[in-house]
Amino acid sequence: MSGAFTRYLAGRVFGLLMVILALSAVVFFLMHQVPGGPFTFEKQPLPPEQMANINRKYGLDQPVYVQYFKWLWAILHFDFGIPFQSPSETVVSLVQRAWPVTIIVGVITITISYTLGILFGITAAVWQNSWIDRVVTFVATLGLTLPSFIIGFLLVYFLSVKLRWLPTGGWGKPQQLIMPVIAYGLGPMAIVARYTRASMLEVLRSEYVRLARARGLPWHRVMFRYTLRNALVPLITVLGPSIPDVLTGSIFIEGMFSIPGLGRFFTSSAQFRDYPMIMAMMLLVALLWGATYIISDVLYGLADPRMRVGGEVR
Amino acid sequence: MTSVQLPSDALEASQAASRIEAANSPLRQSIQRFFRNRLAAIGLVFVVVITGGGLLAPVIATTSYDFAVLKDALKFPPCADPKSSLSFPDCMFAKYPLGTDAIGRDFWSRLIYGARTSMIVGFSVPLITLAIGLPLGAAAGWFGGRVDAVVLRLVEFMTAVPSILLALFLLTLFGHDLQNVIMFQGITGWVGVCRLGRAQFMTLRERDFVTAARALGMSEWSIMIRHVMVNAAGPIIVMFTLGIPGAIFGEAGLSFLGLGVNDPIPSWGKMVAESSRFAAVYWYLAMIPTGCIAVTMLAFSFLGDGLRDALDPQGQR
Numbered sequence: 001m002s003g004a005f006t007r008y009l010a011g012r013v014f015g016l017l018m019v020i021l022a023l024s025a026v027v028f029f030l031m032h033q034v035p036g037g038p039f040t041f042e043k044q045p046l047p048p049e050q051m052a053n054i055n056r057k058y059g060l061d062q063p064v065y066v067q068y069f070k071w072l073w074a075i076l077h078f079d080f081g082i083p084f085q086s087p088s089e090t091v092v093s094l095v096q097r098a099w100p101v102t103i104i105v106g107v108i109t110i111t112i113s114y115t116l117g118i119l120f121g122i123t124a125a126v127w128q129n130s131w132i133d134r135v136v137t138f139v140a141t142l143g144l145t146l147p148s149f150i151i152g153f154l155l156v157y158f159l160s161v162k163l164r165w166l167p168t169g170g171w172g173k174p175q176q177l178i179m180p181v182i183a184y185g186l187g188p189m190a191i192v193a194r195y196t197r198a199s200m201l202e203v204l205r206s207e208y209v210r211l212a213r214a215r216g217l218p219w220h221r222v223m224f225r226y227t228l229r230n231a232l233v234p235l236i237t238v239l240g241p242s243i244p245d246v247l248t249g250s251i252f253i254e255g256m257f258s259i260p261g262l263g264r265f266f267t268s269s270a271q272f273r274d275y276p277m278i279m280a281m282m283l284l285v286a287l288l289w290g291a292t293y294i295i296s297d298v299l300y301g302l303a304d305p306r307m308r309v310g311g312e313v314r
Numbered sequence: 315m316t317s318v319q320l321p322s323d324a325l326e327a328s329q330a331a332s333r334i335e336a337a338n339s340p341l342r343q344s345i346q347r348f349f350r351n352r353l354a355a356i357g358l359v360f361v362v363v364i365t366g367g368g369l370l371a372p373v374i375a376t377t378s379y380d381f382a383v384l385k386d387a388l389k390f391p392p393c394a395d396p397k398s399s400l401s402f403p404d405c406m407f408a409k410y411p412l413g414t415d416a417i418g419r420d421f422w423s424r425l426i427y428g429a430r431t432s433m434i435v436g437f438s439v440p441l442i443t444l445a446i447g448l449p450l451g452a453a454a455g456w457f458g459g460r461v462d463a464v465v466l467r468l469v470e471f472m473t474a475v476p477s478i479l480l481a482l483f484l485l486t487l488f489g490h491d492l493q494n495v496i497m498f499q500g501i502t503g504w505v506g507v508c509r510l511g512r513a514q515f516m517t518l519r520e521r522d523f524v525t526a527a528r529a530l531g532m533s534e535w536s537i538m539i540r541h542v543m544v545n546a547a548g549p550i551i552v553m554f555t556l557g558i559p560g561a562i563f564g565e566a567g568l569s570f571l572g573l574g575v576n577d578p579i580p581s582w583g584k585m586v587a588e589s590s591r592f593a594a595v596y597w598y599l600a601m602i603p604t605g606c607i608a609v610t611m612l613a614f615s616f617l618g619d620g621l622r623d624a625l626d627p628q629g630q631r
Contacts, residue, residue, distance in 0.1 A: 019467075019474050027483075034487045145611040147563050149570050149583075150604050153590060157601070161594050245476060252567060266479060267571060270486030278483070286474040293473075 009298070016290035020283065025068065027282050031275060032064045038084045038273040058084070071279065081276030085268060091280045095262070101171065102249035102261035105180055110246050113185030114192050114239065118232070121196025125204060125231075126223075136193055143190025149252040152183035156256070169257035180257045184250055188242050195238045196231070203231040233303045240296025244288035347624040354620020360613035367426055368433035375423035376411065380578035386410070387418040388596060415599060416588065424580040425602065431581045432610060435496055435565040440557030442500025443507050448550065450504070451511025456519055456538060465512070469505050477502035478564060485573050492575050499564050503557075510553050514546035548625035556618035559611040566607050582607045 039054050055061045080091035124136035160168040170176045204227060212222045249263035269277040349355050367374060391413040412422040454465035480502040485494055527537045566583030568574035575581040582603040589599035
């Protein structure tokens, strides 16, 4: 069992690394192929000699494949280069500065929205077709369909502009976190609530729960020992993939509430043609997504013995 | 006597039942199921209204969307303006029914043409994802083996980076306009359709009617198109319908960031972003497009959910 598991895990990790390698090559060649570049006459009107100097400094005068392999070699030594948009620091220090902000917002959002989502989902399922169920379903539909920037705008308009309760944006004070977390968390909360409800209903209708009730077991025991444990397991595959999404930050939310996180670098890096930063962001996102898929598959295998096969889990 | 009559009654009843069943073809049952779902029916009504508005934009709009009169900038809607001399029914037909935007363009016309932009994006993006994803998924599911492995690697490759980020990246690199917004959203968004197509073709391949068709000497292509495609149509239609709000959301979001549709073409997402600066006084300039996006997304989602329940009653949520 454990040997098969190690082999399975090693295979998955190897597959992920291969995908990332292929992806990095595609992105690298694509971004170099597009006309224009990080240092052009339109951005900085410099004499051609100086332009050539800058290009030589960053190695941009070499053929693209040489640049790619040099980049790959540097990456293996954890050298991610210097961001063109902020040449006074390294990519690593920039990410170290911006990512924690995004992670703080993300972790708070995930914690609150998942907890509430699961609670709402359970409530809606236990009292199915009651007014609570209808309210939860309605809010879940809104959260699923309304874009986060729309929710964000509505929050800013009512809570900041009209009622003047909260600051419109910024970073550093706890009250500045309230609106971003609501705008960001409503979507994940809706998804979690909806899946929890569906999953709970399925388990509540199952024969072993009916049997447990028929045997006269106390309600709380049926709920916690029989229903919740089985109903929450399938959620792992739903919750897993949404985590990297939250951890890499939302461009909309961070832009709207002027949060100095990682999100805005997704656009600014592409706009500046900031090659080292683009590649670093790509690696970060791809690693996070890949790792989350693997972890959620493994966790699912641990939680549900039926899925415990050495080979294809998905 | 009674013992003879009873079975004949039962026979009649069963005949009547089968007559009712014959009248209720699966399609008709689906339609009935669809309209029994009130939200889905309301969604359909809104979808028809919004699509109609987009199609008839040149007729409904009072002026062109790009016609700007600078001296009329930021005019209130006449019906809500206390200084306006027009009384209720007349103010609806004033020069600027909903006032003007920051550079003096008729807000009503821009809103209507914004619906057109949303609809163009909303219908073409899922079409592109269908055109890319369905053949790939169908081939993977039908032929299996090496074809399946190649497609699966491709899917894995695409899921490594979220599609909206990839679209964003491509748009900033290659420049953004309506065409590119549609193209890149399509190119990056086909994974879902591909997975669905693969699953459908894989399960349908093993069904008895396919074996029967093959035994009768039908060619593989005819089986795929005449039998499998038709049976896979339901979930694919649902996927298409639910892809529409996704595409509209993508366009609105990209335009909101300034990476979508270029001026002067109006887009609701862009209108929200541009107008949020004036939200303290001219709140409706941002609130109305916000409402439009919300209503459109909800309408298409309800329609899609309703279609799913109607076409696939056994399906799970």
